[in-house]
Structure formats: C-alpha cells, structure tokens
C-alpha cells in the first residue's frame with residue numbers, strides 16, 4: 001500500500017543486523033528522524049478548479065528523459081539484501097524509466113549493473129550514474145572513473161560528506177563492520193596493482209579538498225554532481241568549481257548527526273544555486289506529498305535511499321518496481337489534488353510552514 005509497509009516486510013525477512021545497518025544512522029539518529037519529521041511539518045496548500053486530464057511528471061536530467069522526478073540514491077551492498085543485488089535494482093530502475101545512482105560500494109561490478117539496466121529496457125537508454133568517494137591516491141580515483149565511464153555511466157556523483165565514516169551505534173553494538181565472506185565491493189576488485197582477485201579497501205580521507213575535486217573535474221567530461229554539500233556557501237563554491245549539479249543530502253542521517261533535515265535546508269540551497277544547475281534532494285522521501293513539497297521548494301528531483309533497499313529486500317526487482325510504482329501513483333494523485341497540471345506547476349506558493357529562505 002505504501003513505502004512504510006515495505007520497511008516492515010523487509011524487517012521480517014532480513015537478518016536483524018542487516019536491518020539495523022540500513023535503518024540506522026549516526027550517533028543518536030537525530031537527523032535520521034528529522035528528515036521524515038520535517039516533511040510532515042510542511043503543509044500543502046492546494047489550488048482548485050484548474051483541472052487537467054493527465055499530469056506530466058517526467059523530468060530531463062543531463063539530457064536524459066526520466067519518467068519520474070525520482071532517482072535511486074546510492075546505497076551500498078545490495079547483495080546483502082537480495083541474492084541478485086544491484087542487478088535487480090538496475091532492472092527495476094531501467095524498466096521504470098528512473099535514474100539509478102549505483103554505489104562505489106556495490107556488490108556487483110559497475111559494468112554488470114549498466115549491462116543489466118540496458119538489457120532490461122531494450123530500445124531505451126537507461127541512465128546509470130556512478131557514485132564515487134574521492135580516493136586519497138589520485139590514481140585510484142582515476143581508475144574508478146575510467147571503469148564507470150567505460151561501463152557507460154552517464155554522470156558521476158561525488159559524495160563529499162564522508163571525510164571519515166559516521167559513527168553508527170547500531171553497527172558497533174551488533175559487531176557489523178564488514179561484508180560477509182563471498183560478498184565484496186566489486187568495483188575495487190583488481191583495480192591497479194595487487195594480486196589478481198584482490199579487492200582494495202574504500203578509503204575515507206579527511207585530507208581531501210577542492211583541489212582533489214578540480215583534478216577530477218579536469219579529468220572527465222561526464223556531468224559531475226556533488227552529494228552532501230549542506231552549507232549554502234559550499235554550494236556557491238561548488239558551482240565556482242564547475243560542478244554540473246548538486247544532490248542535497250545528509251546521507252540519510254548516517255554521517256554527522258544533528259545536521260538539519262534536508263528539506264529544511266532546501267530553500268537556502270535553492271537560493272544559492274539560483275537555477276544554474278539541477279538541484280536534487282534526498283533524505284526522508286517516503287510519499288508522493290514529499291516529492292511535491294521538495295519540487296515546490298526548488299528541487300529538480302528527489303532521491304530515495306532506504307525505500308529502494310526495503311523493496312529489494314522484500315521482493316528483489318519486483319519489490320523495487322513496486323516501490324517506484326507506489327511513488328508514481330502517489331505523486332500523480334497529489335498533483336491532481338493540488339490542482340497542478342504537472343511538476344512544472346509546483347512553486348513555493350503551494351507550501352506553508354517551510355523554513356524561511358535565508359536568501
């Protein structure tokens with residue numbers, strides 16, 4: 001019926017340690033809760049008697065026409081949740097006409113993820129974007145970008161909120177620190193030097209700075225998005241450094257705890273970006289009404305993290321498909337109730353109680 005029920009279904013099926021890994025966040029999980037609570041606090045104020053027989057919900061992202069203003073945000077380790085892992089997720093996204101951001105910490109190699117998306121949507125051009133953590137050794141970053149580019153990824157999403165890993169209390173208590181035997185971060189297998197079959201560790205590095213981003217910018221012509229910029233000043237700096245888009249994200253409350261809900265930050269970031277590049281948002285999106293609120297406040301599209309994992313855990317490809325179908329139906333229903341002919345009609349006039357823009 002709705003996305004929350006997928007969480008219950010997944011919870012019954014998953015190892016409780018793996019459930020906690022997905023559901024949990026950093027420290028006291030203040031931000032995990034805030035993301036959803038902030039959406040609930042914002043009210044929608046509909047218009048009336050502006051009927052339209054159907055409502056347009058497609059959006060163009062970097063030249064790609066997506067059927068929905070929803071992308072799959074990058075989440076690690078899909079084979080932990082379903083045997084087909086990222087292959088199942090990619091098929092569901094491609095068939096739904098939705099962008100999938102595949103993670104650097106994927107348990108299926110990026111070439112196989114893109115191949116699965118292509119095979120699932122013959123005749124279409126599925127969009128898979130690659131999420132990247134800049135690595136302190138530039139050669140490693142370059143090798144990963146080469147892999148993603150050769151695989152056919154259409155954009156790079158650089159996650160910049162993780163100079164060190166967030167402190168996840170649940171994982172620490174559960175003793176969950178690594179993938180079980182038989183699963184690995186396949187994008188880091190046989191990368192550069194090392195024994196054949198060797199899987200390199202993903203490095204989080206507090207030494208990274210804008211120079212590292214400039215190096216990446218100069219090395220690729222793919223669209224480059226930054227994920228995890230929260231301060232409006234950093235949003236402006238990012239644009240000065242030539243990024244092509246931003247994904248406003250607090251990592252689902254999994255990095256620095258007590259940062260604001262992303263939807264509360266959106267007006268400030270939208271003001272800083274001023275329409276110059278696409279602005280995506282993730283964190284706490286669970287309903288069609290959440291999508292409408294985010295788009296009304298200036299987002300080009302939203303991302304979902306946990307809900308796709310719940311769908312995957314509940315029923316593989318079919319579960320992810322159903323999660324996207326539910327969002328599609330709820331979005332259309334909300335647009336109709338708001339008196340909108342499509343997502344193009346969504347403006348701040350449609351919401352009340354949103355955090356005032358700092359301009």
Ligand code: FNR
Nearest residue numbers: 022073074075076159251252282283284304305306
């Ligand atoms: C994530 N997220 C994430 N982000 C990223 O940039 N690289 C990654 O490897 C991961 N891995 C990851 C694993 C799991 C299990 C979760 C739940 C999340 C964060 C993700 O991209 C996204 O920002 C949030 O999940 C969005 O919030 P919601 O939709 O989960 O509330």
